[in-house]
Amino acid sequence: VKRSLSFGVLVLLATAVASAGIQDSHHDFRGSSPGWSEVEMCRPCHTPHKAIMTVPDSPLWNHFVTQATFNLYQTTSLNAIPGQPAGRSRLCLSCHDGTVAVDAYQGDGAGGNTYYMTNPRALVGTDLRKHHPISFTYDAALAAADGELADPTTTASGLGNTIAKDLLFMNQLECPTCHDPHVSRNTQGCMGCHFSCGTIYCPTLSLRKSNAGSAFCLTCHKK
Amino acid sequence: LRKGGLLAAMIALLGAGIGYAGIRNSKHDFSSSGGGGIWASSTVDQVCIFCHTPHRAVANDPPLWNRNNPTQSFTLYGSPTLNATPAQPTASSRACLSCHDGSIAIDAFVVGRLGPTNMMALGDVYYPGSPYGQGGPNIGENYSGNPNVNNLANDHPISFVYDQTLAAADGELRDPLNLPLPLFNTRLECATCHEVHATTTFPKMLRVSNQGSALCLTCHLK
Numbered sequence: 001v002k003r004s005l006s007f008g009v010l011v012l013l014a015t016a017v018a019s020a021g022i023q024d025s026h027h028d029f030r031g032s033s034p035g036w037s038e039v040e041m042c043r044p045c046h047t048p049h050k051a052i053m054t055v056p057d058s059p060l061w062n063h064f065v066t067q068a069t070f071n072l073y074q075t076t077s078l079n080a081i082p083g084q085p086a087g088r089s090r091l092c093l094s095c096h097d098g099t100v101a102v103d104a105y106q107g108d109g110a111g112g113n114t115y116y117m118t119n120p121r122a123l124v125g126t127d128l129r130k131h132h133p134i135s136f137t138y139d140a141a142l143a144a145a146d147g148e149l150a151d152p153t154t155t156a157s158g159l160g161n162t163i164a165k166d167l168l169f170m171n172q173l174e175c176p177t178c179h180d181p182h183v184s185r186n187t188q189g190c191m192g193c194h195f196s197c198g199t200i201y202c203p204t205l206s207l208r209k210s211n212a213g214s215a216f217c218l219t220c221h222k223k
Numbered sequence: 224l225r226k227g228g229l230l231a232a233m234i235a236l237l238g239a240g241i242g243y244a245g246i247r248n249s250k251h252d253f254s255s256s257g258g259g260g261i262w263a264s265s266t267v268d269q270v271c272i273f274c275h276t277p278h279r280a281v282a283n284d285p286p287l288w289n290r291n292n293p294t295q296s297f298t299l300y301g302s303p304t305l306n307a308t309p310a311q312p313t314a315s316s317r318a319c320l321s322c323h324d325g326s327i328a329i330d331a332f333v334v335g336r337l338g339p340t341n342m343m344a345l346g347d348v349y350y351p352g353s354p355y356g357q358g359g360p361n362i363g364e365n366y367s368g369n370p371n372v373n374n375l376a377n378d379h380p381i382s383f384v385y386d387q388t389l390a391a392a393d394g395e396l397r398d399p400l401n402l403p404l405p406l407f408n409t410r411l412e413c414a415t416c417h418e419v420h421a422t423t424t425f426p427k428m429l430r431v432s433n434q435g436s437a438l439c440l441t442c443h444l445k
Contacts, residue, residue, distance in 0.1 A: 075286045124278065132277040132287060148422075178277070198266040199338050200330070213247065213256045214270035223246045223271075223420040 022182045024189035025206075026122070029102070044105050045091075045181075052106070057087040057169055063105040066094045068126045073133040079146040080136040080173075082128075088174040089134045092181065096124040138173045138220075139164075148222045158209055158219060167208065167219075178216065179206045246270055249421035250428070253329055261360075262342065264330055274318070276334040284314040289332045292317040293324050297363065297373045300380040306393040307383040315412040316381050319419070324363030324373065343367075385411045385442075395444045404430060404441060 022028055022041060030041050047062035055065055070093075072082045085093050095102045101113040117123050124131060136142075143151040152163035159166040167177045186192040186205040193205050209216055217223075246252055247270060250260045255268045267273075276289040292314065299309040312320060321327050330342040364372045375381070383389075386409055390396040399406060404415050416438060417428045425432050433439065 073283075075283050077286060120279075129283065130278070130280040130287075197337065200264070200266040200341070201269065201272070201335055202337055203268075212268045213254055214272070217271045218245075218247065221271075223422060 020187045020189075021184045022186075025183040025186055027181055027183065043107065044103065047106060050106070055087060055090050058091055061091060062107070063091070063094050064100050065090060066097050066100050068093070068097050068099050070097070071127045071129050073128050073131060078133065079149075080133055080138065080142055082133040082136045085128070085135045085174075087135070087172060088169050088176045092175040092179075093124065096122060097126050098123050099126065132178075134174055134177075135172055137171050138168055139171055150220050150222055152220070155219070158215070163220060176208075178208060180208050181206070185209075244422055244424045246420045246422075251419060251421055262329060264342070267330065269335075272335050273329065273332050276332075279334050281333050282314065285318050288318060289334050290318065290321045291327070291331070291333060292321045293326060293363075295326075295371075295373055297324075297375040300376055300378060305380070306396075307380055307385070307389055309380045310382045310410075312375070313382045313407070313410060313412065315407045315410075315414060319413040319417075320363060323360055325361040325365035326363065326370070381412055382410050384409050397442050397444055399442075402442070 028041055029044055030039060043062060045063050046060045048060060051060040051062060052058070052065060053061075055061065070085055072084070074082075094100050095117055098117050102115045102117055104113045128134070138149075138152050140151045140153050143149040150163060152168060155163050157163045157166035164171065167173075169176065183206050185207070188195070193202070196203060196205075203211060207216055209219075211217065248258045248260070252258065252260065252270050253262055253264055253267075253273050254270045255264050255266065257263055257270065272289060274285070274289055275287045277287065280287040280289060281291060282288045296311060297320075299311070301309060322329050328340040328342040331340040362375070362378055364374045385396075385399050385402075385406055387398055387400060390398050399409075406412075406415060416430060418430045419428065421428050423430060427433075429438055431438050431441070439445075
């Protein structure tokens with residue numbers, strides 16, 4: 001009986017496997033705990049009407065936008081010129097910088113402004129000096145100046161087209177260059193990530209393509 | 224003709240494969256899929272993470288650094304004819320020594336680890352007397368049976384300022400202005416001679432060929 005019970009659990013899990021993408025990912029705030037977005041999945045970030053238009057390239061945005069000023073990445077060997085996070089990256093940082101609550105969005109029935117991001121694995125903060133640079137123009141000129149970066153206009157991304165077409169946003173490298181907020185590579189719900197962890201390292205399905213063998217890093221970095 | 228063309232294309236492809244240089248499948252590729260030239264992790268199929276992380280880096284010299292560097296003092300090179308002023312290794316060379324001093328395990332990277340390090344320290348694997356012996360990569364000569372040695376006295380000096388004053392004082396050193404090798408904050412570091420990502424095909428990850436001792440003679444006017 002015990003066995004059949006665990007089999008039943010497995011079947012339930014397998015049913016969950018059918019769900020994909022953002023469903024049951026860390027970006028799915030529905031459900032019982034804590035259920036910030038009640039029954040809607042998209043609303044913490046998007047709205048069909050009266051969207052927030054303060055950030056360029058922010059499709060039907062619904063989450064309150066961070067007003068923080070960020071410390072920017074800089075090293076002596078850097079050719080790129082990172083700017084203050086703009087476009088898509090500012091949207092990500094509107095939760096991940098920790099200054100705006102995760103549930104601070106238009107039309108939040110739960111009252112909002114309650115759940116701040118604290119998990120150090122997810123919290124980026126406002127000091128971007130220890131993170132890969134973002135919000136810089138990544139073009140053929142930068143690749144030529146650096147000498148160890150692939151030309152984004154001619155180099156295949158591995159996703160069907162060039163780096164520039166598949167991975168850049170208005171010619172800029174942004175958080176979603178590497179990370180897919182909708183986790184479309186996730187085909188197994190929670191277990192898609194949590195079953196794939198090794199004892200040492202846990203790969204994330206939020207990456208737009210597999211980083212096995214550091215293949216994603218080496219898409220741009222000629223090392 | 225068709226077969227010949229195909230063969231030529233295959234040879235060209237093979238040639239491209241052989242000529243390709245980069246960290247992947249090099250001695251510095253410790254990923255589980257990297258061929259294990261020195262050592263391959265059994266669990267981590269990543270190349271960059273052993274040294275770099277995209278987030279929450281420990282430091283930015285080298286960029287997005289993901290290792291805790293050794294903090295101890297090293298015994299430095301010295302000789303009566305030395306004009307340079309040897310200094311304790313800077314961050315640039317300490318990054319190399321975070322494996323090559325023999326006291327820190329290769330897989331002791333910081334961000335991205337779920338468990339404790341399980342790789343033996345480099346010194347345990349390549350201790351003096353092993354097939355790799357003194358010529359091996361254990362520059363600091365520490366290993367578990369021989370800790371706290373921290374010996375750089377028998378290695379080419381590093382982390383000293385290499386400027387025109389030094390060249391003039393020594394008389395047998397090239398003027399470092401327009402040196403075809405990189406200095407780091409005017410200092411000679413490990414990376415002056417070695418290219419850590421194996422983007423060259425020269426032995427010992429040298430930046431330029433040392434055939435005819437060309438690399439040595441780049442600086443030494445002998």
